[in-house]
Amino acid sequence: ETGVTQTPRHLVMGMTNKKSLKCEQHLGHNAMYWYKQSAKKPLELMFVYSLEERVENNSVPSRFSPECPNSSHLFLHLHTLQPEDSALYLCASSQETNGVADTQYFGPGTRLTVL
Amino acid sequence: GQNIDQPTEMTATEGAIVQINCTYQTSGFNGLFWYQQHAGEAPTFLSYNVLDGLEEKGRFSSFLSRSKGYSYLLLKELQMKDSASYLCAVRLSGGSYIPTFGRGTSLIVHP
Numbered sequence: 001e002t003g004v005t006q007t008p009r010h011l012v013m014g015m016t017n018k019k020s021l022k023c024e025q026h027l028g029h030n031a032m033y034w035y036k037q038s039a040k041k042p043l044e045l046m047f048v049y050s051l052e053e054r055v056e057n058n059s060v061p062s063r064f065s066p067e068c069p070n071s072s073h074l075f076l077h078l079h080t081l082q083p084e085d086s087a088l089y090l091c092a093s094s095q096e097t098n099g100v101a102d103t104q105y106f107g108p109g110t111r112l113t114v115l
Numbered sequence: 116g117q118n119i120d121q122p123t124e125m126t127a128t129e130g131a132i133v134q135i136n137c138t139y140q141t142s143g144f145n146g147l148f149w150y151q152q153h154a155g156e157a158p159t160f161l162s163y164n165v166l167d168g169l170e171e172k173g174r175f176s177s178f179l180s181r182s183k184g185y186s187y188l189l190l191k192e193l194q195m196k197d198s199a200s201y202l203c204a205v206r207l208s209g210g211s212y213i214p215t216f217g218r219g220t221s222l223i224v225h226p
Contacts, residue, residue: 040218104214105160106158
């Protein structure tokens with residue numbers, strides 16, 4: 001248990017579906033992240049929220065839409081995805097002080113399959 | 116651009132010692148992390164080095180040489196449960212403070 005939970009753990013969806021991934025952290029951190037992890041590739045940073053404001057968006061397609069309603073919760077809304085979007089989506093949190101992020105703590109991920 | 120290089124896969128025998136290397140070429144440096152990730156689970160923090168030298172934590176040790184852009188993770192007295200992927204991540208100085216990850220090294224420990 002890392003203090004970061006993600007639901008669902010597994011998701012299969014068609015290209016026309018709309019679904020949402022949920023992340024919750026119980027560590028009192030002020031920054032949260034979405035990563036994409038594909039086989040044989042480095043973790044790809046998708047979105048960063050610091051103090052509930054989005055501070056980074058690494059050229060992610062608009063079919064991925066993040067939402068951070070408070071410092072403990074992070075969502076990733078999915079719409080009209082492509083088969084190449086199938087991957088493990090990891091959420092992480094950390095404490096950020098003066099613009100520097102401390103150690104990140106990761107959730108177990110959502111294994112997404114797009115048919 | 117930033118480049119972080121790790122071997123893709125390594126195998127070792129239970130009870131042995133294994134060293135997983137990570138080399139990096141980055142614009143600036145502000146620390147290096149090692150994470151362990153078992154299949155289907157969250158990456159978990161193992162170590163953080165920002166100064167040169169060796170940091171020891173039980174069976175695991177991590178070494179850093181900033182001048183060489185090089186780190187290694189040393190695992191002693193290997194156990195079957197150490198079979199996992201080991202991720203090296205470098206935090207840059209200035210600009211984005213978020214670590215950049217390597218591809219990870221898949222370690223297989225066999226009896």
